[in-house]
Amino acid sequence: MPTTIDLRRLFDYSSLPILITGVVLGLLTLLIIGMFLYGVLKNLKVKTKEKVVEEPVFVKPDIAKLKTQYLAALDKIEASYNQDTTKIRPAYEGMSKVVREFVYKATGTEVDKFTLAEISNTEFKELTMLVGEYYKPEFDKISEGDVRASLEKSRRLVAEWN
Numbered sequence: 001m002p003t004t005i006d007l008r009r010l011f012d013y014s015s016l017p018i019l020i021t022g023v024v025l026g027l028l029t030l031l032i033i034g035m036f037l038y039g040v041l042k043n044l045k046v047k048t049k050e051k052v053v054e055e056p057v058f059v060k061p062d063i064a065k066l067k068t069q070y071l072a073a074l075d076k077i078e079a080s081y082n083q084d085t086t087k088i089r090p091a092y093e094g095m096s097k098v099v100r101e102f103v104y105k106a107t108g109t110e111v112d113k114f115t116l117a118e119i120s121n122t123e124f125k126e127l128t129m130l131v132g133e134y135y136k137p138e139f140d141k142i143s144e145g146d147v148r149a150s151l152e153k154s155r156r157l158v159a160e161w162n
Helices: 016-049 063-083 088-107 116-120 125-139 147-159
Strands: none
Touching: 063 088, 063 147, 088 125, 088 147, 116 125, 125 147
16 A cells, blocks of 8 residues: 655745734834834934023112002002902902012012912011911901001011112
8 A cells, every 4th residue: 555645845835924924023123213213313302402591680670669669559459448448358468469579579589479388488577477467368268357557567568678
């Protein structure tokens, strides 16, 4: 009984799957290299585009003119309060804004944007005490406070500023 075995040649099958796998691996390699190069070049571009921002130089204003301007603003707050003495909260909000803005314009320190805790870390102790006095009538559910006394303290701060 004769038996014959036909063996296939080693590369007798289709080479298409090998070719597709090779192309996919090659493209993946190129993609990874491209992403790496993009990341490196992107960081280089960001570093070259950074600009040095110069802070504005503070020019000391004419204090006498500034005092007059802010004392007039406090007078407006008092006039508004005298028209309706029930509006305590707006009076304290106005005083807080005026004295903070005055100190900012006089010194260049942006206390108009500071919280009470941040103001207390500055050298402006009188301002800290005054703004602390404003907080209760300004933020309580029921505003209670002596607006006239606070206005006098605010005027004294502005008038005695040097």
